[in-house]
Amino acid sequence: MISLNLNGQTRQTDAHPATPLLYVLRDDFALNGAKFGCGLGQCGACTVLVGGEAALSCLTPVAMVGARPVRTVEGLGTPDKPGPLQQAFIDEQAAQCGYCIAGMIMRAQALLEHIPSPTDAQIRSHMAINLCRCGTHMRILRAVRRAADTLHSAGANASGAVR
CATH class of the missing domain: 3.10.20.30 (Beta-grasp domain)
Known part of the structure; x- marks a missing residue:
């Protein structure tokens, strides 16, 4: 076992x-x-x-x-109460077909837990491993940036817990 x-x-x-x-x-x-x-x-x-x-x-x-x-x-959250990063992906309409999104969100979660306020270059570099065939890359970038900004302004860490 x-x-x-x-x-x-x-x-x-x-x-x-x-x-x-x-x-x-x-x-x-x-x-x-x-x-x-x-x-x-x-x-x-x-x-x-x-x-x-x-x-x-x-x-x-x-x-x-x-x-x-x-x-x-x-x-990270539920359909009724999405986590901060999930909500940012919803708000930015970062999913098109949705197949890659769970992996994208988890890779972004790892980034935000290590670098709470990443630059666009850091986001692009970190997320480059995950592929999106629908081409929503700019929305994904905006979603990660939005989540970082939201968490920073709320004084929370990447899991949504207040510091």
Whole structure:
């Protein structure tokens, strides 16, 4: 049995240790935000946070997670009460088809947790790993900038908690 700290809760899976984290999230825990895009770590649709760092869950064997906490887009907010970054993506209409958005949000979350007020160049560099075939890159950039500004003006950290 493998134990995971998943979105703040301890969860157990009997998945084979080499199983990609993406499959465990989707198949064992019905957390479908992270998407299977390429399976090669080249698109970023499967991005989640592992130990506070953006990780490609299609390439991460579940056994490699260890005690590090895993956060998925479902752990940032709910449909009724989206987290600050999720709300910024909604406000900027950053999703078109929506397939890449969970991965984009999680990569942006990692950035804002490490650099609360990133420059546009830092945002572009950090987000370049994740692909959006619909071309909403400028809206995504605005959403990350909006979330950073909102969090900064509210005196909150990237998770939305007040400092």
